[in-house]
Amino acid sequence: MSLRAVDLTKIYLVGQGVKALDQVSVDFPPGSFTVVTGPSGCGKSTLLSILGGLERPTYGEVWMGERRVDRLGEGELARLRLGSIGFVFQAFHLLADLTAAENVAMPLRLARRPAARERALELLEQVGLGQRADHYPHQLSGGEQQRVAVARALANRPAVVLADEPTGNLDSRSGTDVIALLRRFNREQGQTTVVASHDPVLLAEPGRVLRLRDGRVE
């Protein structure tokens, strides 16, 4: 599914106001893999949050296919996130009380998919963690946790995957693994993938790079 931002502007009302995004228009074609980069504070996280419906733009529009999503109600947004968007975060954000398999199965259960556990195990197998299914996040390394997070993001076969600095907390080796995973899923399953990062490994790879500076597209 294509993902489109039109004149996105985000102003945070603190102090005199921070313009985190300034009229950003960008088109992510279906199945594309885009790296969003730029110096710290340039608005990468803000862009991804708004694209994924985690917050709303001050001005501008977000389109997912033919659907305008920035105006959806909270309930519809939640269902959109559940069914169509997969998130990967810098801090992994696994649920600490749940095992790896339960973390991956959670979105499946929420969406009332049958055989949630079987599919979760299959996904863990695909990210190379078949043996760690019943381990809790604190029993896993950072790289392993992030792979669980990738598996969870892909559980409901989303049309869009948004990853905010997925390698930011990882050593270069685990980071490379995670990037390889995201690329592989993008290639094999065609999710429109947007990755915010300043990881040189990621930037060196072929593919589209979107550079932001002070909330604008360079």
Added chain:
Amino acid sequence: MILPYALRGVRKHAGVFALLAGTVAVSVALAALLLGAVSSATAAFVARVPPVPLPAPAVAFYATGGAGYAAQRMPTSLGQQLVVAGLPGTAGPGPGQVSAPTWLVQAANLRVGDPVVVGGRAFRLAATYTASWDHALPVLSVGRGSLPLAGKLYAGVDPPPGAAWVLRPGTGTAAARADLGSVYSPVDLVVAGVAVLGGLGVADTFLLSLLRRRRQLGIARALGWETGQVAAWLLLEAAGMAALGIVVGALLAEAVAPAAGLPRPGPADLLVALLVVSAALALAARRPAAWLRARTVSDLLR
């Protein structure tokens, strides 16, 4: 779908909860022991009063326990009003006399001057008083000061040893029982007070855990949980803790009450517990729901 996650939470918070339950249990036990001590003091007090010959009792009202001291020490909102209203004051009875609230006098068809038996000893009903609270207790005045005859008031003909009797020949037992069956004693008030404090404690812990788990809630929202589902999750978790609390509390009470000479918890006590807990839950759930709605998912994840 939500229930399993709520159960996880209950399991995870069981530690904090056990601590809280322990504190509450210790307070209840202390209160119970105190009440037990006061109860025997009352019995000893009553025993010193000389007996008066009386006709055989036809109807007996009796009070178990004896919580006068605790009742007088209770905060205004719980018991003081009751005791102050119940104190005979200037029109009160002298040594060896009993005064009773009007509802009791009416229910038992008593008149001032009628003979009453307290703790196996006889007195005359010297005065009546209007209690601002329906369930005020009869007051026994022996020498200096006065003591409410605490505990639950029952109608019956077979009071336990040490119970106080209020007699009125020729009155039917059944009518009296209907009037007096659901009277609450200061003991219940103390326990209810402790329960309220415990409930507030749980509500507080719950709010705290909410703030601590802000990120967890953010993750759930990012993954597609709706605000209502998250709130239901939290509420179920709190309800689970509360249920656990009621069970643990009832078991503790069952264990502690006989040792302290208190009545065992009955269905009415469970009802009170349920009411308190529901109120605490309602209190605890409203704030987080509003709190959640006021925040974007990004806010929660930050």
